[in-house]
Each structure stands twice: as C-alpha cells, then as structure tokens.
Amino acid sequence: MKRFFLILLCLAPTVFGENLTSFRLGQQLLADHKEEMAAIEFRRFALETTIPEEQVQAYIYAAYAYIQSGSFNDAENMLRHAEKLRPDNSMIPLLYAEAAARQKSGPTALYFLDLLPSQKTETNNALAVFTARRSAEMYVRSGQIEEARFKLKTSPADESVSLSALDAYASGPRKSPVVGGVLGLIPGVGYWYSGETANGFRSLILNSLFMFGMYQTAQDERWAGFGIISFFEITWYTGSIYGGIDAAQRYNQNQMDRCIDGLRVPHIEPDPEITLPIFQIKVVF
Amino acid sequence: MVRTASRALNMPKNMAQSTINRISRRKQNGILAVIAGMLFFYTSFAQELDLAAQLFSEGRWEACNRECKRAEIMQQGSAPLRIQLLGAACAIRMNPADTDKIKDRLTALSMQTQDVEVAAGASFEKARLLWQDDLPRQALDSFAFTFQITTNRQLFLMAACSAFLVLDKNQALKTEYPALVQQINTSRALWSGELFGLCRPKKKPSRFQIDPAGWFVHFYRSQISPAIGQRCTLEPSCSEYFKQATARHGWLGVPMIGDRFIREPDVNKYKTKPVLVNGMVRYADPVNDHDFWMKK
Numbered sequence: 001m002k003r004f005f006l007i008l009l010c011l012a013p014t015v016f017g018e019n020l021t022s023f024r025l026g027q028q029l030l031a032d033h034k035e036e037m038a039a040i041e042f043r044r045f046a047l048e049t050t051i052p053e054e055q056v057q058a059y060i061y062a063a064y065a066y067i068q069s070g071s072f073n074d075a076e077n078m079l080r081h082a083e084k085l086r087p088d089n090s091m092i093p094l095l096y097a098e099a100a101a102r103q104k105s106g107p108t109a110l111y112f113l114d115l116l117p118s119q120k121t122e123t124n125n126a127l128a129v130f131t132a133r134r135s136a137e138m139y140v141r142s143g144q145i146e147e148a149r150f151k152l153k154t155s156p157a158d159e160s161v162s163l164s165a166l167d168a169y170a171s172g173p174r175k176s177p178v179v180g181g182v183l184g185l186i187p188g189v190g191y192w193y194s195g196e197t198a199n200g201f202r203s204l205i206l207n208s209l210f211m212f213g214m215y216q217t218a219q220d221e222r223w224a225g226f227g228i229i230s231f232f233e234i235t236w237y238t239g240s241i242y243g244g245i246d247a248a249q250r251y252n253q254n255q256m257d258r259c260i261d262g263l264r265v266p267h268i269e270p271d272p273e274i275t276l277p278i279f280q281i282k283v284v285f
Numbered sequence: 286m287v288r289t290a291s292r293a294l295n296m297p298k299n300m301a302q303s304t305i306n307r308i309s310r311r312k313q314n315g316i317l318a319v320i321a322g323m324l325f326f327y328t329s330f331a332q333e334l335d336l337a338a339q340l341f342s343e344g345r346w347e348a349c350n351r352e353c354k355r356a357e358i359m360q361q362g363s364a365p366l367r368i369q370l371l372g373a374a375c376a377i378r379m380n381p382a383d384t385d386k387i388k389d390r391l392t393a394l395s396m397q398t399q400d401v402e403v404a405a406g407a408s409f410e411k412a413r414l415l416w417q418d419d420l421p422r423q424a425l426d427s428f429a430f431t432f433q434i435t436t437n438r439q440l441f442l443m444a445a446c447s448a449f450l451v452l453d454k455n456q457a458l459k460t461e462y463p464a465l466v467q468q469i470n471t472s473r474a475l476w477s478g479e480l481f482g483l484c485r486p487k488k489k490p491s492r493f494q495i496d497p498a499g500w501f502v503h504f505y506r507s508q509i510s511p512a513i514g515q516r517c518t519l520e521p522s523c524s525e526y527f528k529q530a531t532a533r534h535g536w537l538g539v540p541m542i543g544d545r546f547i548r549e550p551d552v553n554k555y556k557t558k559p560v561l562v563n564g565m566v567r568y569a570d571p572v573n574d575h576d577f578w579m580k581k
Contacts, residue, residue: 040336040340040348040352043339044336047335047336074343177578191547196548196551198550198551198554199547199548199551202547202550203547206547235539235540235542235543235546236543236546238539238540238543239540239541239542239543239544239546239547240543240544240547241540242537242540242541242543242544243540243543243544243548246544246575246578249577249578250574250575253578
C-alpha cells in the first residue's frame with residue numbers, strides 16, 4: 001500500500017494536474033471545519049482541472065464537505081456530477097447513504113448502503129463494520145429491531161456490545177404520547193408519567209396558583225385581573241398538555257439515542273494523510 | 286439557435302455551439318436556474334466565472350460575490366464588466382434593504398458602451414430596484430432601455446413583460462409612452478405564465494401584517510426586556526423561541542412556550558448542550574428538539 005502511494009507521489013505532476021492549490025486549500029479548510037468554503041475550493045479545482053479522474057475526486061470531496069456542513073442537496077448535486085463522470089466509483093453510494101442517513105431518511109440510506117462493495121480487504125472490513133452499524137442505526141430509527149439485529153450479525157467485528165444495547169432498547173419501556181397528553185389534562189401528571197418529576201411539580205404549582213387567582217378575581221368581580229391571570233393560565237395549562245406529549249416523545253427519543261450510542265457507529269472521513277486528489281476513506285472508530 | 290446565439294454574443298458559430306452545449310449540460314445537471322435578468326450570464330461568461338455563475342444559480346450570493354471579488358483581484362483592477370455586473374447582482378440579493386450604492390454601480394455599468402449586453406443587464410437590474418422602490422417612471426425608462434438594446438431573447442422578453450406590468454399598474458404612463466406600448470405589444474405572443482411569475486416583483490412584507498405573536502414579542506423586547514434585563518439562560522431566548530414556534534406551528538406556539546417556561550429550570554440544572562453566546566454560557570434548547578415528532 002505504502003509503495004503504491006510512493007509511486008503515486010512520484011508520478012503526481014504527470015498523472016495529476018500540476019496546480020493543486022485549490023485542492024490543497026480545500027483540504028486545509030476542511031480540516032479547519034470550514035466546510036462550505038472547502039466545498040467551493042474543491043468545486044473550483046474540479047472546474048480547473050481537465051483530468052476526469054481528478055474532477056470525480058474533487059466532486060466527491062465537495063460532496064463530503066457539503067454533507068459535513070449540512071447542505072445535503074448540494075452534496076447530492078456534487079455526487080451526481082461525479083456519477084456522470086465515473087458511475088462505478090464506490091465512494092458515491094457511500095456518500096449518498098451518508099447524506100440520506102444525516103437527513104434521517106432510512107430507506108434511502110439503506111438502499112445505498114446495500115450497494116457498497118463487499119470484497120474483503122483491510123479497508124473494506126472497516127467499511128463493512130461501518131455499513132452494518134449504520135444500517136442497524138437506520139433500522140432502529142424506523143423501529144425495525146429484528147432487521148437491525150440481523151444487520152449487526154453481518155458485521156465482521158465483535159458486536160456483542162452493540163447487540164446488548166439493542167436488546168436493552170428492545171426490552172426497555174416506552175411512553176405513549178397519547179397517554180402523556182391525556183394525563184397532561186391534570187397539570188403536572190403528564191410530566192410525571194415520563195419521569196420528569198420536578199417539571200411536574202412546577203406545572204402543578206403554577207397552574208394551581210393561577211387557577212386560584214382566576215377564582216379569586218372572579219369572585220371579587222375584578223374582571224381586568226381575571227383576564228390577565230386567565231391569559232397566563234391558558235399558557236400554563238395548554239403547556240402542561242403539550243408538555244405531557246413532548247415529554248413522552250423526548251423519553252422515547254432519549255431511549256433510542258442511548259441505543260444508537262450503544263451501536264458505536266464509527267464516522268468516516270477522507271484520509272488526511274493523502275495530499276493528492278484521491279478520496280481515500282478512513283473509518284474512525 | 287446557434288446563429289442567434291453567435292449573433293447575440295458576438296462570437297463565432299463553433300464557440301456559440303460549445304457554449305450552448307455547456308448550457309444544456311448544466312441544464313441536465315439541474316444546476317441552471319432561470320433567475321430574473323441574469324440568464325445571459327450563463328451563455329457568455331469566461332471560464333473563470335463558471336463557479337461564480339454556478340453559485341449564483343444556487344442562490345449562494347455571498348459565495349458568488351466572493352468569487353467575483355476574487356476574479357476582480359485576479360484581473361488586477363480592470364475587472365471585466367460582466368464580473369462587475371454579477372457582483373452587483375449578488376450584492377442586491379445579499380442585502381436587498383441597502384441598494385443605494387449598488388444603484389450607482391448599475392447606472393455606471395448601464396451607461397458604458399463597451400459591452401451592450403452588460404449595459405442591458407445592468408439597466409434591467411436597476412429597473413427592478415426602482416420598481417421595488419415605487420418609482421415606476423424611472424423603472425419604465427430603464428426597462429425600455431434594456432428592451433431596446435439587448436439581443437438576448439430572455440432578457441428582451443423579461444424587459445418587455447416587466448415594462449408591461451409597470452404600465453398595467455400605472456395606466457397614466459401609457460399615454461406618455463405610446464411608442465413603447467406599441468413595441469412591447471409586438472412581443473406579447475411570446476410571453477408565458479412563467480415569464481409573468483419571474484417578472485412580477487416580490488412584495489415587501491407589510492409593516493402592519495397580522496402577526497400577534499410578532500407584536501407580543503416586539504412589545505416584550507422594546508418595553509419589558511430593557512427594564513428587567515436579559516433573564517433567559519437558554520438559547521434561543523424565550524422570546525425568540527416563541528417567535529420561531531409560532532412561525533412554524535401558529536397558535537401551538539402558546540403551549541410550546543408554556544412548556545418551555547416549566548422546563549427551563551431543569552435545562553439549567555442538567556446543563557446539557559452548553560453554548561457560548563456573546564461570551565456567556567447558555568444552554569441550547571431549540572424548537573427542533575420539541576417538534577421533531579410533528580409532521581412537517
């Protein structure tokens with residue numbers, strides 16, 4: 001592998017375009033987490049160079065930078081450019097999958113992850129682990145626990161920790177947002193249902209005080225005061241119902257996040273040691 | 286088409302053909318967006334502005350403006366007029382509220398005689414600004430200028446259609462410009478609904494639009510907040526959260542802010558997601574964290 005890069009390095013001025021300034025600047029900006037600017041430099045390089053292979057790599061780099069910056073549509077645009085030049089580049093489905101996964105579009109991400117090559121090499125092994133865990137994550141997000149378990153079992157690495165996190169999630173309790181909302185009709189109870197005790201007490205106390213204020217002002221026929229207190233009470237009361245629903249949703253989301261953390265999905269990045277326009281992936285565990 | 290383009294751009298036929306090929310390739314790639322008055326840029330820009338033109342079509346005004354500045358620097362001060370025009374067009378879109386300086390730049394560009402298409406484009410952009418500023422007579426003059434000098438079909442039609450819309454709103458002007466009305470009408474058969482959509486100026490948001498949540502937040506920020514000081518320890522602040530919540534979900538913003546007031550001490554206690562805002566530590570609690578489960 002090292003020999004291959006050494007040869008590549010020697011041939012760099014002939015194999016690759018001579019002016020790599022934009023590309024290098026893009027890499028530097030990417031390292032500095034200025035992804036949008038990095039993407040523009042990569043695009044500039046893609047327009048500057050006349051070598052199709054360099055253009056493909058530059059577009060892939062730009063797509064990666066856009067994914068990092070959260071501009072997923074632009075990333076897909078860049079990948080389409082690259083796809084037109086080299087439809088068989090394996091990084092393209094990987095980055096399409098990554099863009100879809102970041103947008104939490106499970107089926108699309110899974111479709112592209114399935115397209116990734118499965119030959120057994122050192123890099124591909126790490127990539128296979130990444131694919132298995134990322135696919136499992138997508139399945140967990142869409143509530144398909146069995147499929148997630150199946151995917152984890154295809155991973156070449158030891159997945160006992162991931163599987164136990166998945167089991168814990170599968171057998172763990174869930175909260176129903178409907179029940180949370182209905183219980184929220186009694187101020188505070190909706191929060192208590194999802195285990196947010198302090199929030200529940202606060203809601204109960206605030207609602208009680210303002211309801212008492214409404215009662216008192218109505219009894220004394222102080223209607224201006226009654227109006228003002230009612231205005232606030234409506235906020236607290238509807239907030240209690242909404243809070244019951246939201247707390248249940250948050251509870252379920254936290255459980256899912258914990259499970260996904262347990263899956264230990266690695267992240268991918270271009271190998272920083274490669275200074276030529278080659279998008280060599282590095283899987284970081 | 287090649288002949289028209291070669292005549293319009295004053296270039297040989299083979300160059301025009303390659304330009305057309307480039308445009309159709311971009312069209313296929315889905316990056317070419319028809320943006321009012323600027324289409325002709327794509328047909329005639331030098332290679333160094335390819336990226337700027339792409340960024341313009343993607344609506345990245347700031348990045349496009351930066352590219353234009355870079356091109357200007359690389360040209361060592363004597364920047365081609367088209368770069369200047371594209372830069373001005375970006376500046377208008379970046380900061381639509383402050384266009385006075387840009388108007389001067391556009392006036393200068395529209396008065397130069399080296400590049401007729403740039404003069405036409407600058408005049409068109411200026412006309413749109415004048416129209417937005419409710420100066421119909423001046424706008425009409427600029428549209429008429431564009432209409433009369435451009436050889437670009439799209440710009441020609443857009444100038445005609447825009448002038449028609451100005452005249453339609455200001456019937457009194459019709460009697461003052463009988464010849465122009467007659468000329469404009471000759472191109473009417475080529476106008477499409479899409480063209481009308483492109484030419485119609487965007488309405489400025491009314492100062493008095495019905496937005497009770499906005500009024501409430503404005504009242505709080507201008508009358509109450511200065512007296513009690515910044516009390517919210519979350520990011521975005523509670524008033525901003527309410528504004529965002531009502532903008533997204535209407536009246537549902539009321540229970541959402543009620544829920545936030547109840548949760549605020551808990552967020553502070555657990556100190557999750559700390560962020561630095563103006564040198565002060567706050568805790569992130571965006572609307573997204575509380576409406577992710579709603580159907581968008």
